[in-house]
Amino acid sequence: MNNDTFLTYVQQENKVEPKDLMPDDYRKLLVRQISQHAHSEIVGMLPEANWITRAPSLRRKMALLAKIQDEAGHGLYLYAATETLGNGEVIADRDSTYNDMLAGKAKYSSIFNYPALSWADIGAIGWLVDGAAIMNQVMLMGNSYGPYSRAMVRICKEESFHQRQGYEILMTLCRGTKEQKQLAQDALNRFWWPALMMFGPNDDASPNSQKSMSYRIKRESNDSLRQRFVDVTVPQAEFLGLKIPDENLTWNEETQHYDFGELPWEEFMEVLKGNGPCNKKRLETKRKAQQENAWVKEAAIAYAEKIRK
Numbered sequence: 001m002n003n004d005t006f007l008t009y010v011q012q013e014n015k016v017e018p019k020d021l022m023p024d025d026y027r028k029l030l031v032r033q034i035s036q037h038a039h040s041e042i043v044g045m046l047p048e049a050n051w052i053t054r055a056p057s058l059r060r061k062m063a064l065l066a067k068i069q070d071e072a073g074h075g076l077y078l079y080a081a082t083e084t085l086g087n088g089e090v091i092a093d094r095d096s097t098y099n100d101m102l103a104g105k106a107k108y109s110s111i112f113n114y115p116a117l118s119w120a121d122i123g124a125i126g127w128l129v130d131g132a133a134i135m136n137q138v139m140l141m142g143n144s145y146g147p148y149s150r151a152m153v154r155i156c157k158e159e160s161f162h163q164r165q166g167y168e169i170l171m172t173l174c175r176g177t178k179e180q181k182q183l184a185q186d187a188l189n190r191f192w193w194p195a196l197m198m199f200g201p202n203d204d205a206s207p208n209s210q211k212s213m214s215y216r217i218k219r220e221s222n223d224s225l226r227q228r229f230v231d232v233t234v235p236q237a238e239f240l241g242l243k244i245p246d247e248n249l250t251w252n253e254e255t256q257h258y259d260f261g262e263l264p265w266e267e268f269m270e271v272l273k274g275n276g277p278c279n280k281k282r283l284e285t286k287r288k289a290q291q292e293n294a295w296v297k298e299a300a301i302a303y304a305e306k307i308r309k
């Protein structure tokens, strides 16, 4: 299939399935994005796991455990979707893509290199991190690759529950004592800018966007999704009685959007280079888990071979 025919096919809202012919660069863009998305779900379990044993009640602990397990499930759907793209030339098996992440060759979302320092951070992660993730993923439900698009439908349903559980944690803290409300404000202060960075660099500094959008892998630009996230999140912060840590945040009557300050792009670049507050710790934890739990995989493979005979 020539490239123009393929572009017309996807731009007419047709889905591409694993056995269909597709251009190599389409396949590679998808493997890059879906596998990095999977790594984000898996590494994203770590900041929250830090609070499982310290959740303030049994009910909170159950909800947090369920949420973290959902993230593992998202990672699995996404690794499975990535694997459908492997062919003789493009490597997409789970071990290879995962090992690329462990070796620092493949990225995962910058946000998970920040620590969860207080219980309020668990609320902020649900509200802001899952909130930003949904904003992006609702758009991805309409992407042109069938297995990725279908995985997104299910993931979005679960993420919206996560966002609500986070917001509810903050609502409880904001209606509590002065100290509890301060914990919530502190969490918002630390997570606001990193949450905005989740949408990626500005459009004019985003090398993948143009091709990705013409292939209908991404359907909206980094900046337009970031703007929508700010527009829906500011009133939510006001409802909580919290202040967004941005002196330049103002409602613009003319555009009917919020104007906001410049993101700390130097910090973003440092996190991407591996120098964020927790980059080293996150990868060490995952490498250790891979070594210590290798026996589980070996046992599963041995069992699968035994029943195949």
Ligand code: FAQ
Binding pocket: 032, 033, 036, 037, 038, 040, 041, 044, 045, 071, 107, 108, 109, 110, 111, 125, 129, 130, 133, 136, 197, 198, 199, 200, 201, 205, 206, 207, 208, 209, 212, 218, 222, 272
């Ligand atoms: N962090 O050219 P662009 C979640 C990289 S899931 C790290 O604009 P693109 C659930 C980018 O990869 C959150 N790296 O890239 C959860 C590229 O580098 P590369 C994850 C970033 O792909 C919640 C380079 O910068 N969601 O949170 C980031 O067109 C709570 C240039 O950027 C997804 O992965 C970043 N923030 O747009 C779990 C959604 N931004 O690969 C647990 C799928 C950019 O060329 C707890 N992905 N980079 O070496 C996407 O929609 C896109 O890949 C973007 C980036 C929007 C992330």
